[in-house]
């Protein structure tokens with residue numbers, strides 16, 4: 001019917017905890033909300049009720065470290081390349097002049113103020129060491145808790161939930177059937 005995988009969610013209105021009836025705004029719900037139950041923080045960490053499986057979305061601490069490392073490496077590379085480029089710029093200017101004289105492609109480019117230098121840098125395929133365009137990476141200073149933690153209900157509780165939902169479904173089906181058939185055959189439930 002559905003998996004024993006429940007996601008922690010927050011709701012605006014508090015409801016009694018499934019176990020201890022204490023009011024709580026935390027809900028454990030399956031992915032498609034086939035089932036959900038209100039759970040206080042205390043019972044969220046009660047292995048007799050539910051066990052934290054994993055953080056489903058969001059990078060792990062390792063992932064974040066990797067991204068940070070890559071980002072730093074890119075930054076370093078960019079600084080190095082920039083230093084090299086300063087040298088290169090003089091040569092480029094010479095070349096530009098020559099191309100203009102010879103009616104090269106560059107002579108068609110609009111001579112807007114500030115145009116050329118930056119544009120050329122990013123679109124230039126001439127320097128192979130030029131790093132790919134860097135998209136700013138939002139690196140959290142510390143691994144934030146993921147939005148939706150994933151839990152598995154205790155086996156006994158899960159099977160009682162399944163049973164309860166099956167009963168409900170059965171009742172709903174029986175009602176549906178009894179609407180159309182005056183003498184609905186009883187299921188062997």
Ligand SMILES: [Zn+2]
Nearest residue numbers: 017020040043
């Ligand atoms: Zn509770």
